[in-house]
Amino acid sequence: MAATMLIPLHHVRSKSVADCLKRSIDYIRDSRKTEDEKYVSTYGCDPNSIEEQFLLSRKIYEDNVRKPHKKDIIAYQIRQAFKPGEITPEHANELGYELAMKFTKGKHAFIVTTHTDKHHIHNHVVFNAVAIDGKSRFRNMYFSSYALSRVSDMLCLENNLSVIQSRYEEKIRKHGKENDRGNNHGLDYNSLSFLVDIEKKMREGKGKGYENWARKFNLKQRAKVLLFLEEHGISSYEELVKKTDSMDAEIEELNSKVKARNQKMADNKELQNAIIAYSKTADSYTAYMKSGYSKKYLAEHEKEIQEHKKAKAIFEKLPDGKIPKLKDLRREYGELIEANRPDFQQYVQLKNERRDYLIARKNLELLLAREEAEKEEKAKAKPSRSSRSEASL
Structure with a gap:
């Protein structure tokens, strides 16, 4: 039941920033709680000069980005508690370090201490509100605490540890x-x-069947x-199948729309190019006709004449034989692009989401297959009444 909390540490105006940091860090480093600092680890700072290095990053930020506001947050504390008897202090400190690294993305210096003075082992992490390079601050968004708990849950599940009630x-x-x-x-x-x-x-x-399964399907x-x-x-395999199937239909519909517009855009662009080519080569083709279709003239202006003929062939395919104006074609092309943009963005987004759902579906199918295999193994191992009767004879 690894429980997590994210707590902002504010600057108390009656004290200096250094004093506020020292007070918080001294508390979590208490030798009585950490067994003489046996379970302490740091990242991006030296254990003997944490406050100074936090303040250095803060000074760089204040000099180059902006000064602190009235309700300034100088650091953040993470608390992570584990189920009693489920983890060792060493392992807890490793998970606390990994949690802090994943949550801060390695951009903020931090200290992790593991307390063993309570019936439950728990971690305290203090990380600097300012990034190590002094260029940015941690943004405590509305869902930051939720994101923290999800990272912690993931780490706990990967390590066979309990999480908060599902x-x-x-x-x-x-x-x-x-x-x-x-x-x-x-x-x-x-x-x-x-x-x-x-x-x-x-x-x-636990169990031999589980061990065999774990080799094929990791934690x-x-x-x-x-x-x-x-x-x-998603609460059932059937729901997951229904969801992926409905996404397939929606993706196919969007794909058809995008492809149809792409074809219209290709035809439009071809017609635009034909109009431009026809106009550019009109004089050459007129001169070619006046020359009595001279072979010599054709050899000298073959490229222009071929482009002119190709443009005429495209015009002949027009259903009403009427050549549209270039400005109208360009306007239509722009409208097709604008109409295609949201559908294409949705198509890409759905494709990515569908990939995630299909991965989950495949993994769930492996889980279900393992469950069925375990049931069959247990059924085979359990002797029937007839076999027990035969054995007694």
């Missing part, structure tokens, strides 16, 4: 009550339960598929 379990409990009242809204409880079972297996990691993949399904509200 939203699927909450759905099962919530809709289970509604089902008792005869109002199930058509939800597939077995599918929801199946996804919770996956998470439990990931936590336990990272399983963590990704579970989180993907949760984040996209």
Whole structure:
């Protein structure tokens, strides 16, 4: 049940920035909590001069970008707590370091300390609000805490550690009550339960069958598929199939629209080029006719004459035989581009989303196949009544 919190550390006006930093860092480095600083790691700063290096980045930012405002945030603290008895302090510190690195993308200096003074092991991470190079600050967006918890969940699932109670379990409990009242809204409880079972297996990691499975399907993949399904509200394999199929139809429809417009644009551009070529080569072709179609003149002006003939051939294909004005063609071409842009952007976006859904679908199919294989193995291993009777004879 790795719980996470993101806490901004504000500058208290009655104290200096250095004092505020020192107070926070001294607290998380307390030797009584970290077993004489046995479980302390840093990135982008020396353990003996953390405050000074934080302040140096801050000074570069203030000199080159802007001065701090009234409610200035000097650093951020991450708290990450683990289920009692589930992790060692060494491993917890490694995960805390990895969490901080992933969350800050390696742009901010930080210190990670692991406290062992409570019944549950927990990490404290303090990272500088200003980037190491002093060119930018961390932006604490509305969903930053959510993003932090998702990164932490992913790391925990990859390492067979518990996470906060799954939203699927909450759905099962919530809709289970509604089902008792005869109002199930058509939800597939077995599918929801199946996804919770996956998470439990990931936590336990026990059994020979599981070990064989793990060799083919690693923890990272399983963590990704579970989180993907949760984040996209997919509660069953059938829902996932329906979603990918509907995306296929939408992609095909958009693709057809884009292709049709592309063809119109190609025809339009061909006609534009033909009008321009016809105009440029008109004098040469007129002179060629006046020469009585002289072979000598043709040899000297073959390129222009061929371009003129090619343009005339394109005009002959026009359904009404009327050559449109060049400015009208250019306007139409621009309109086709504008009409195509949103459809093409949506097409690319859906293609990328579909790829992610198909990966999740394939991974879920592997999970389902493993579940079925385990059931068959258990059924074969369990002796039937007739076999027990024969054995007793």
